[in-house]
Amino acid sequence: MRSANDREPAESADESSNAPVLAAIDLLGQRWMLRVVWELEPGPLGFLELRRRMGNCSSSMLSNRLQQLQAAGLLEKLGPKGSYELTIAGIRLGEALQPLWDWSEIWTDRPHDFRWP
Structure with a gap:
């Protein structure tokens, strides 16, 4: 495993493409990205059900995030009006x-207790 000291910090998005982990962090670090993955982990969901589970994520934001995750090859849409x-x-x-989960x-049970199991 590489340490942070093994590389120079990326100065641009183009440079981060040389470090796959940075490209993944750039994609998944955007608001709502990991939440979509979390909600789809148990199985496929339609847009409306996914939107309902996403709380205050707007429909346009969810649509954008779904498109980005599709383009990244992390999810697919089943049929023209199907589930994700x-x-x-x-x-x-x-x-x-x-x-991480x-x-x-x-x-969340003990954020200040440093005596973890």
Whole structure:
């Protein structure tokens, strides 16, 4: 695993394309991106149901995020007016994020307790 000291900071989006992890962070760090992955992890959802689960995410923002995730190969739309589902790459992303989700459950229970299990 590389450390932060092994590379120079990226100065532009073009330079981050040379570091796949930076490209992933740039994509997934945008508001609502990981929430979409989270909501689709259990299985396909239609736009309206996904929008309902996303709380205060506007329809236009959700549509934009779905398009970006499709372009990145992380989800696909089933049919012209169908549901959205994660691709194999999206499923693998969810698996990669599982330790973060596990950590967050402990953190929300005891954010200031440094004696973790």
